[in-house]
Amino acid sequence: MLLPNEVQLWLLPLDQPGEVAHLNSLLAPEEQARAQRFLRPDHQRRFVVGRGLLRTLLGHYLTIEPQRLKFAYSPHGKPFVSWPPTNLTFNLSHSNTLALYAFTLQRAIGVDLEQINNATPVLRLAERFLAPSEQLALQNLPPPLQAEAFFTCWTRKEAYLKARGTGLALPLNRFAVAVGPTEPARLLSVEGEPAEPTRWTFQALNLASGYAATLVGEGSGWQLNYGALL
Numbered sequence: 001m002l003l004p005n006e007v008q009l010w011l012l013p014l015d016q017p018g019e020v021a022h023l024n025s026l027l028a029p030e031e032q033a034r035a036q037r038f039l040r041p042d043h044q045r046r047f048v049v050g051r052g053l054l055r056t057l058l059g060h061y062l063t064i065e066p067q068r069l070k071f072a073y074s075p076h077g078k079p080f081v082s083w084p085p086t087n088l089t090f091n092l093s094h095s096n097t098l099a100l101y102a103f104t105l106q107r108a109i110g111v112d113l114e115q116i117n118n119a120t121p122v123l124r125l126a127e128r129f130l131a132p133s134e135q136l137a138l139q140n141l142p143p144p145l146q147a148e149a150f151f152t153c154w155t156r157k158e159a160y161l162k163a164r165g166t167g168l169a170l171p172l173n174r175f176a177v178a179v180g181p182t183e184p185a186r187l188l189s190v191e192g193e194p195a196e197p198t199r200w201t202f203q204a205l206n207l208a209s210g211y212a213a214t215l216v217g218e219g220s221g222w223q224l225n226y227g228a229l230l
């Protein structure tokens with residue numbers, strides 16, 4: 001059960017070979033068809049498990065059989081529950097073999113999880129995708145800290161985009177977040193939208209070794225609880 005002013009997080013494994021058939025049976029035909037469109041069998045299975053677990057968790061919160069839920073999508077693809085009628089909101093992210101789910105009531109919410117890859121050319125990617133202040137902050141860090149800082153920054157940006165539901169319709173270089181690994185997660189500025197930084201709360205999540213993750217929610221003062229961690 002979710003209390004008002006609560007956010008619940010679940011971190012779950014996507015490689016669950018024994019559960020694939022059951023979870024697949026919970027999916028709607030269009031979800032099963034989407035799974036079939038993944039070229040790699042492991043990607044197919046992870047989509048089935050990720051979506052089946054999402055239905056299972058939503059079924060638990062809404063006390064409904066998971067296969068009876070219906071999803072709809074915002075113009076930029078953010079899924080929400082269209083049936084049964086509810087004020088529950090959710091978001092999810094997957095990276096490699098892990099999925100992170102966030103559930104709450106009323107407020108807009110976004111999560112992002114990324115596996116930290118130390119071989120990624122982070123300064124090049126930063127130049128291409130990040131805001132100037134983020135690039136500078138990253139360049140000023142000692143090189144051994146740059147990969148973790150980049151992926152942390154990335155999850156802050158993606159979680160914000162996902163909370164707003166805009167996807168990349170809001171370009172990544174039009175807004176800036178705090179970057180340093182010791183800096184509290186927060187939104188610094190959004191071009192043309194001066195009120196945005198006070199509208200959202202950013203929360204750094206330390207969930208699994210080798211992964212960066214951020215939760216962004218509208219407003220402030222919620223209580224974060226964990227449904228399950230690995």
Ligand SMILES: CC(C)(COP(=O)(O)OP(=O)(O)OC[C@H]1O[C@@H](n2cnc3c(N)ncnc32)[C@H](O)[C@@H]1OP(=O)(O)O)[C@@H](O)C(=O)NCCC(=O)NCCS
Nearest residue numbers: 076077078079092093094112113158161162165166167168
């Ligand atoms: C879709 C997007 C919102 C996040 O994508 P992502 O970080 O690749 O993927 P994540 O695993 O974190 O999130 C995917 C989930 O977010 C949800 N989602 C999809 N569109 C969304 C949107 N507009 N807003 C919020 N959530 C969304 C879905 O539940 C999706 O899971 P599903 O496909 O199993 O249903 C979007 O920001 C995007 O396309 N990002 C890609 C960034 C990119 O291409 N960068 C290139 C440089 S490396």
